[in-house]
Amino acid sequence: MKQSTLRIGLVIVAALALAIGIAACGSSNSGSDTTSASTAGTSTTGSTTASTGASTGASTTAAPSGKPGAGRPAVTLGDKNFTEQYILGQLYRQALDARGFTVRLKENIGSTEIADRALRSGQIDLYPEYIGIFNTTVAGDTKVYPTVDEAYQAGRAYAERHGFTLLPLTPFTDTDALAVLPAYARANNLTQVGDLARIRGLKLGAPPEFRQRATGLPGLRRLYGITDVQFFPLTIGLQYQALDSKRIDTADVFTTDGQLQGGRYTVLRDPRNVFGFQNLTPVVSTRVLSAEGPAFEQTLNAVSAKLTTEAMQRMNAAVSIDKQSPADVARTYLQANGLL
Amino acid sequence: MSDSGNALQFIGDHTGLLWHLTVKHLELTGAAMGIGLLIALPIGIWLGHLHRGSFLAISISNVGRALPSLALISFGVAVLGIGFLNAMVALVILAVPPMLTNAYVAIEGVDRDAVEAAKGMGMTGFEVLTRVELPLALPLIFAGIRIAVIFVISTATITSVAGGTSLGDVIVDQATYRLSGVVGASICVAALALLAQLLFTGLQRAITPRGLRVQSKRPVRLDTASVAPASTTTN
Amino acid sequence: MSAAVFAAAPVIPSFGRGSSCVTDNKLFCWSWVREHWGDTLSKALVQHIELTLIAVVIGFAISFALALAAYRWSRLAPPIGWVAAILYTIPSLALFQLLAAVSWLGLSRTSAEIALVSYTLFVLFGNILAGLREVPADVRDAAEGMGLTEWQSLWRVELPMALPTIFAGLRIATVTVVSLATVAVFIDNEGLGAPIFDALQTTFKTELIAAGALAVLLALVADGLLVIAQRLLTPWARSARS
Numbered sequence: 001m002k003q004s005t006l007r008i009g010l011v012i013v014a015a016l017a018l019a020i021g022i023a024a025c026g027s028s029n030s031g032s033d034t035t036s037a038s039t040a041g042t043s044t045t046g047s048t049t050a051s052t053g054a055s056t057g058a059s060t061t062a063a064p065s066g067k068p069g070a071g072r073p074a075v076t077l078g079d080k081n082f083t084e085q086y087i088l089g090q091l092y093r094q095a096l097d098a099r100g101f102t103v104r105l106k107e108n109i110g111s112t113e114i115a116d117r118a119l120r121s122g123q124i125d126l127y128p129e130y131i132g133i134f135n136t137t138v139a140g141d142t143k144v145y146p147t148v149d150e151a152y153q154a155g156r157a158y159a160e161r162h163g164f165t166l167l168p169l170t171p172f173t174d175t176d177a178l179a180v181l182p183a184y185a186r187a188n189n190l191t192q193v194g195d196l197a198r199i200r201g202l203k204l205g206a207p208p209e210f211r212q213r214a215t216g217l218p219g220l221r222r223l224y225g226i227t228d229v230q231f232f233p234l235t236i237g238l239q240y241q242a243l244d245s246k247r248i249d250t251a252d253v254f255t256t257d258g259q260l261q262g263g264r265y266t267v268l269r270d271p272r273n274v275f276g277f278q279n280l281t282p283v284v285s286t287r288v289l290s291a292e293g294p295a296f297e298q299t300l301n302a303v304s305a306k307l308t309t310e311a312m313q314r315m316n317a318a319v320s321i322d323k324q325s326p327a328d329v330a331r332t333y334l335q336a337n338g339l340l
Numbered sequence: 341m342s343d344s345g346n347a348l349q350f351i352g353d354h355t356g357l358l359w360h361l362t363v364k365h366l367e368l369t370g371a372a373m374g375i376g377l378l379i380a381l382p383i384g385i386w387l388g389h390l391h392r393g394s395f396l397a398i399s400i401s402n403v404g405r406a407l408p409s410l411a412l413i414s415f416g417v418a419v420l421g422i423g424f425l426n427a428m429v430a431l432v433i434l435a436v437p438p439m440l441t442n443a444y445v446a447i448e449g450v451d452r453d454a455v456e457a458a459k460g461m462g463m464t465g466f467e468v469l470t471r472v473e474l475p476l477a478l479p480l481i482f483a484g485i486r487i488a489v490i491f492v493i494s495t496a497t498i499t500s501v502a503g504g505t506s507l508g509d510v511i512v513d514q515a516t517y518r519l520s521g522v523v524g525a526s527i528c529v530a531a532l533a534l535l536a537q538l539l540f541t542g543l544q545r546a547i548t549p550r551g552l553r554v555q556s557k558r559p560v561r562l563d564t565a566s567v568a569p570a571s572t573t574t575n
Numbered sequence: 576m577s578a579a580v581f582a583a584a585p586v587i588p589s590f591g592r593g594s595s596c597v598t599d600n601k602l603f604c605w606s607w608v609r610e611h612w613g614d615t616l617s618k619a620l621v622q623h624i625e626l627t628l629i630a631v632v633i634g635f636a637i638s639f640a641l642a643l644a645a646y647r648w649s650r651l652a653p654p655i656g657w658v659a660a661i662l663y664t665i666p667s668l669a670l671f672q673l674l675a676a677v678s679w680l681g682l683s684r685t686s687a688e689i690a691l692v693s694y695t696l697f698v699l700f701g702n703i704l705a706g707l708r709e710v711p712a713d714v715r716d717a718a719e720g721m722g723l724t725e726w727q728s729l730w731r732v733e734l735p736m737a738l739p740t741i742f743a744g745l746r747i748a749t750v751t752v753v754s755l756a757t758v759a760v761f762i763d764n765e766g767l768g769a770p771i772f773d774a775l776q777t778t779f780k781t782e783l784i785a786a787g788a789l790a791v792l793l794a795l796v797a798d799g800l801l802v803i804a805q806r807l808l809t810p811w812a813r814s815a816r817s
Contacts, residue, residue: 082776108764108772109682113515123681208513233509235501237776238422242503245421306585314587320777322593323607325614329590336588405750406794408757410768411787414775418600418783490664497666498758502775511669519676526669533664 063302063339068295069101075288075296076104078124080115082236083320084174084256084312088128090330092282095303098340099295111209112137119164119283126284131155131169132276134283136214144223148173148277155281165286167300169279170307174256176215176275178204178268181243184250185266192269194224196250201230205242206252208233216252219274237320240265256309258317280307306337347523354521358507358528365506365532368499369492372428376435376488381481384440388447388477389469397444404437409495417502427496427504434495435488442484446477475549482544489536497529507532597781604781615770615782620789623766626756627797629688631749634695641696642703643729652704663697667758675762687759694755695748702744706737739812742805746798753794767793 077096079089086107093105106124109115116138118124131151135141139158145151152169159166178193185191188199196202210216211231220226232248239251240259253260253267260267282300289297311333318329334340351358387393412433416426450473458472474481500508510517510525517525596604608616645652662670667690674686710733718728734741760768767790774782806812 086773106682106764108760108769110761111515114682117676118682121678121681123683208509209515211513212516232503233500233513234422234503235512235776238417238503238778241417241778242422247422247503308585311585311587315590318590321598322591323597323611323777323779323782324590324593325611327614332588332590333585336586402750402795402798403791405747406754406791406798408754408767408771408787408790410757410760410775411771411783411790414771415780415783415787417775418778418780494664494666497668501668508666508668511666511672514672519673522669522672526665526673529666529669530661530664 062298063095064099064295064298067100068293069096069099069299072101072292072296073288074102074104075125075292076106076123078106078109078115078118078127080112080127081108081110082254083258083326084254084316085128086326087312087315087319087330088280088307090326091303091307091334092126092128092300094327094330094334095299095339096296098334099299101292101296101299111207113209119285120162122285125288126282128280129283130174130278131166131281132175132215132278133213134159134166134281136276137209138283142214142219144273145277148279151277152279152281159283160286163286165284165289166281167284167297168304169281170304171279172256172307172309172312173277173279174254174309174312175270175278176210176252177255177270178250179243179253179260179265180250180268181246182263182266185268190266190268192271193220193226193274194271195268196220197224197226199249200228202226202228202250203230203232203248204250204252205232205234205239205248207236210252215275223272223274256312256316258313258320261313261317261321280304303334303339306333306339346520347527350517350520350524351527354517354524357510358525361505361507361509361525362528362532365493365496365508365529368424368427368504368506369431369489369496369532372431372435372492372496373489375428376432376439376492377485379432380436380439380484380488381443384443385447385469385474385477385481388444388449389465389473391448394444394448397441397448401437401441404434404441407434409434409498410501413499413502413504422503424504426502427499427506430499431492431496435492438487438491439481439484442487443477443481446480446484447473449480450476475552478544478548478552482540486537486540489540490533493529493533493536497525597779600778600780602780603784607781608785611782616785616789619765619767619770619786620793623753623756623768623790623793626684626687626691626759626766627749627752627793630691630695630752630756631745633688634692634748634752635699635745637692638696638699638703642700642707645700645704646707655700656704659696659700662693667694667755668761671759671762682762684763684765687756687763691752691756691759695752698744698748698751702747703737703741706740706744707733709740710736735809738805738809742801742808746801749797749801750794753790753797757790 075096077089077093079085089105089107093103096103106118109118109124109127112129112133115124115127115129119127129138131148134155135143135145135151135158139155141154141158143154145154148169152166156166178196180190188195190196204217206216211233212218217229217231220229232242234242234251239248239253240257242248243251243265250268251265253265255267259265282304284297284300315329315333318324319326331340384397387397409430413427413430416430420426420429447469454472454476455468458468463471496504496506497508497511500506500512507525507529510521514522592598594604594606597607641651641655645655670690670693671687674680674689675682677686680686680689714732714736715728718732723731756766757768757771759766760772767786770782770786771790774780774786
């Protein structure tokens, strides 16, 4: 008898513990909602800095000299969960370090969705983002822009309203793309993304978030009528191996991936521009940007200005193919371009 | 963003997806546990019966527990490729050590007097094993199985990082399913682990000879060489 | 106004080619390990040791306090055991993410440590309590008969007798944390999980094996150190081992 009452008690305790745990998660999240609301409130001061930021970026790309960052508050720079981002994190960090700024680097924080939450909650102050992904995933704006300028202006307007600043874009663009094995492309007569609509039960491998992003499955459905898809969520990087072993028919890749050099894969053209313009912009908290002074922004812009598509491809290959460390590759590049 | 509290609602809204992934999860863990049992129990029981290979049995457990699951799964990707096979092999490698070592320790540690008495009664080695050693060793053997099954069910989620299909698909995709999905899928995983515990506890009851049932409620003793992390007290 | 920044074309330097062993992704390339021991592996190893030590020390302190309470008031034992067991069944990948989503914890070492600590409780609490409860009643009676207070009996008689079981739990908890700490990489990019995840993304076998082997070695060394510590603390048990 006593045993059974005890058991019931235990079950109740267990259920309570679970409930408290769940409730705690819930309340923590409403907490971060308030954070984003309060940062939105500061956007009036943000807009002025943002516009000056863009014009200085466009007019001068020279890196400041000396140690203008000395004595400025420490900033936390985040990067997302793939090779190019690790390199970008190191590039910006080392350049800022060299100018005397104090930078904490939080590497590999996750997908855009997670990086955005970290930025809004103040865990990080800036991270490198691709303009098209910013518009679709952060701003929820799925409009297809005809030019990169228009995409950038739209993104900047959203950012200003929410207390961030998008610094000037890099020359390089790194868009998502669908790649197939050359033999598969020949066998199925594939040259552009829309051709995939003919394939029944298309096995498509991509990072998990591709499932719901406008630049992912929903976009492929909307712009190319690709509906019959079997989706394989894969950690970024594994899609090449999945392609090689023919577990999937087509893989979501990044156009600057080192693996694409050498012609081992066929990248399908994207005439409807579902993957958008993906030049890179450092997304910075506007409050932090003004606290760090103009040299902070100038340093970041000077790095961005040197990031061409070829440079990015070569750096990615140096890390993913030649297994150099992102820090070494970034240092070599900055030194060669007088940014250290 | 205020979505993490809605785990139960997530479960309600995504029963089809969760059911599909639960079945996949069970296929993966079931295969791994089945193969793991077939490898671990015969070897552990046989070595224990012969009182040989203690170094092997104990080392396997120590090294096995030290193997980082993430590294193992990642290594499988490099060697076996992406998918079910890699995920299953990794889980088998993780499941074998606790079961093997517990089986060894359980049989090896059976009271020598009982074994001698059985031999004195004219039992063959095989009869001693099946009629004396195994019944007495059941609690500890099952403790090992229960440790392994919790471990395998929980670790199967990590295989989703490397192309395995499991409830981990939801857990690694916070971008799509939000925190409510992460919590919801975790509840499913925990429920599976709990069910598996009940299943093996029931199985143990069913095959324990009546005369030994009271004994099986005792906590497992952990001596220095041992190995059994979980004691039966927690079930 | 232009969206992009333009400057003189950049200089693209040589970044150095990987050896053919590395670019062909052979099973194991010593040259890479030698070159990247300093910038990748040793750093990760030190971080991993820190992650593990902090989790085990805090986990032990909490479990010890809870186990003493449960030993003294036995009604407390089942609920504490249940909560610890429930925590233990939450998939690590999920627990790390849930903690990281708590706004004041975030993607930090603190979140990682809280999850790691919660995984130690099940084994440590269970074993400390089991060790204490295994002390034979007549030993306790004898201590009482010698005039020891309850507290004195606990510290001088019961706890020392429980040490072997406590150490067994400590060994299991430590090894488990070493392994689980690699999964923490999804919220806190440090420790041996970082090179392991990195190698997963590039399916780079050498880095996987090197980082995985370091984790196994670390676990075995920690385990060995605990065995030595136990022998030093329980000299009377040395001859009595089965």
